[in-house]
Amino acid sequence: TVYASKYAPIKENSAELSINSVIKTEVTDYTLDYDTGDIELVSATSSAISLIYQAVKFRDAEWLQAIIEGHRALGDGIFKSVIMDTSSMIISGGRQTIPCPTNTIKILKIFESTDLTVNGIYQPMRTNWKYDQRSNKIITSQKPTRNNYIAVSYLKKPVAPSSVSMALDLESDWINMIGHKAGAFYLRSQANKIAQQGNATVEEGHLNVQALRVMANDEDAQFEILRKRIKPLLPNLDIPYWDSAKGDVPA
Secondary structure, eight states: OEEEOSSOSBOTTOOEEEETTEEOOBTTTEEEOTTTOEEEESSOOOSOEEEEOOBOSSOHHHHHHHHHHHHHHTOTTOOEEEEEEOSSOEEOTTOSEEEOOTTEEEEEEEEEESSSSTTSOEEEOOSOEEEETTTTEEEESSOOSSOEEEEEEEEEOOOOOSSTTSOOOSOHHHHHHHHHHHHHHHHHHHHHHHHHHTOSSOTTTOOOHHHHHHHHHHHHHHHHHHHHHOOOOOOOOOOOOOOTTTOSOOO
């Protein structure tokens, strides 16, 4: 019941298996290992088997991992600015903490509504406050007496992609950096694959294992050059006046 395709890996959703010209259903009738190209039928057959598929050098799942590795390599110094966000920020009467949006890195400015409406006029918060990154909350020096809407300008951590088609929410220079790191990941994976198979060359380009690893090192070097050259500039930051003993003091 076990067969092997001629080429691997196989692109996701590109395979169609048929027995005696009858198309079969994956999982129900057979399983396919997209990395190795191995096919296992649920039931043995003596009939003619046909598998139409698209072979690739790198599967989408591997490309996604390469991109995520590049995204992770950027480190904590990369950010996305959010200006005057009111979507999930509100002061609750009687509470001294304000939950911040997910992936917040730093709070820049806080404004509160003057007429208690989400579309109202906003002015800088005139209560002592500080941002606690560990709990991801804004802490005020005293409990507010009423609920109110606030607008916050802040820096957030860019979200890593969940698919190869997902647009990266980053500056173009940072995307280029991810490209270099992902390229290094790809080249090393190909070198390891050739080494495991015992082949001396790649069909396209005739590159040996050592050449691929040298190219991977070059990609890493380009990444480091860009990381040192491109230094993100932080936006202006409101420095909150925090003195818990003084209570409500204009910031």
